[in-house]
Amino acid sequence: MKSLKLALFNQSKIGLVQDEVVFDISSLIGWDSQKPQESLIKVMVNFPEGKTKIENGLSQCEVYQLSDVKLEPPVPNPSKIIAAPVNYFLHQDEMNEQFNNAEYTIEKLGFFLKAPSSIIGPGDTVKLPFKDRRTDHEAELAFVVGKKAKDVPASEAHNYIFGYFALMDITVRGKEDRPWRKSFDTFTPIGPWIVTADEVENPNELGFKLWVNDELRQSANTKDLIYDCYKFFEVASAAMTLEPGDILTTGTPEGVGVINKGDIVTINIERIGEFSVNVEYKEG
Known part of the structure; x- marks a missing residue:
């Protein structure tokens, strides 16, 4: 095996x-x-x-x-979720065009944290909190930390990553800080399982896609990451101690778009797998 x-x-x-x-x-x-x-x-x-x-x-x-x-969810309750913003060049262009040349870059933004309570699993339902605000899908490759890490250089990061899985970073658009807009309950679907790092081999050359219903919205390859998996691990571990079970997620490519009630959102990552979630409004 x-x-x-x-x-x-x-x-x-x-x-x-x-x-x-x-x-x-x-x-x-x-x-x-x-x-x-x-x-x-x-x-x-x-x-x-x-x-x-x-x-x-x-x-x-x-x-x-x-x-x-x-x-x-294959990682049900990590101590933290560390996420990379604007980590693909074409998504960087997309964001800067949308927000009037705000010069969003991962170098300027660093990273942000999502609430672990936002995690759901395959087949679960994303609950949109607002009917009058745009909420988007973002397809990402994520991984789980396998052992305690601090100040780990990119060249050694592979020794600390246990395995990989797919993640959707659901996001309400607005002027609030990222952690608020991305941490609503149900806003971090993950799955379908953890694939151990030896099976994935090179996480920085994986194709992946996201569909909303039958429409292909995002199609990219992790070879186009600005900070690849190992560089992002270095940056995160330089700022804080990473504990076993923590999740790091590497950012989304271009093609981010709106999700609405009744949608089915599906993500597929090469060598990892595929899962879907439903979209509805939050009750009450």
Whole structure:
């Protein structure tokens, strides 16, 4: 077994995804479904040992069809979500044109934080908080920190990244600071699972797409990142200590657009996978 695709499913069990089936590996690695984030951190910290246990015990696991399970956010409750703004050149041009040459650049903006409480999983629903304000989709490659990191140079960052997944950064447009406009409940869909770094190999050469209903809105490749995954890790870890289980998300390319009630938004990233979420208005 070269790699793992780790999914949370059916009330926070943990599964290994292979083709179209999910193996429930909870009992093999001492998983506590009542404490999924803490359990995930233990899996990452003890990964070599846990991987051997999974390899040796997989034939004894209960098996589900992927189509029959309810996937959940693969990183359910990180201590922080660190996000890169304006990290593709064409999106930088798009933003500056839209906002009257405001000269948005990642070098000037650095990064921002999103609330972990904004996380939802595949098949869940984005709840739009306002009927009279524009809310946009943003497709991004994200990754989860596998071990504690501070002041890590880009050349060493790959040693600290456990795995990758797809992320949608949902955003209300306006003049408020980014953390407010991007942290409403349901504004960070992630999934469909974590693909371990050895399977992804080079995260800085991945194609990805986002559709709203049947319309292709975003299509790009991470080779066009201004700060690639490793450089962004360096910048983030220079400012703050990164803890196991933290999420870093690398920014969105051009093609950002409006989402409305009734839409289905789908993201697909090469070597990682695909998932969709629904869009509705927040009740009340």
